[in-house]
Amino acid sequence: MATDTGWVGQAMAQSVPWVRxxxxxxxxxxxxxxxxxxxxxxxxxxxxxxxxxxxxxxLGETASGAITMAAFGALLERATPLVVSSEVRYLRLARGPLTATAVLGRPSADVLAELDAGTRPEFAVSVVVTDAEGRETTHLSVVWTLRPNRQANRS
Known part of the structure; x- marks a missing residue:
């Protein structure tokens, strides 16, 4: 898989109007x-x-999407990343600019191995949102899947 992920933010801003x-x-x-x-x-x-x-x-869901694209963007011809579920906990009043830090819940190689084995893998992304003072305001868990793309039937 590609290791250059500098394209992710720009691609998300271009393809997801809300992000922009x-x-x-x-x-x-x-x-x-x-x-x-x-x-x-x-x-x-x-x-x-x-x-x-x-x-x-x-913000948190977008951060989870960014890490998903960075980890699995090279697979878009084979599979489509989709959110399966999410859970959010608002811990304190958030004010000012916010920062979401997302972390992949398990090794991407494990997810890829499941896809290669013909299953539809799921993986969690944990996200912590902090305010300008670094205080945690929100926790999210976003579960993603890689849905295998259907192959076009050719006659």
């Missing part, structure tokens, strides 16, 4: 870890002056 409209910043993207930032913007605040819960979830 929120101005998400991809600070680091590797197959093991992704760091994505959400700038503070009053237009997406909630009734208590911080980013709306939907924005925080979107």
């Amino acid at each position: 409209s929120m101005g998400l910043e991809f600070a680091e993207v590797t197959p093991e870890r992704a760091v994505v930032r959400l700038p503070d913007d009053a237009a997406v605040h909630n009734h208590v002056g911080g980013p709306h819960a939907a924005m925080i979830f979107g």
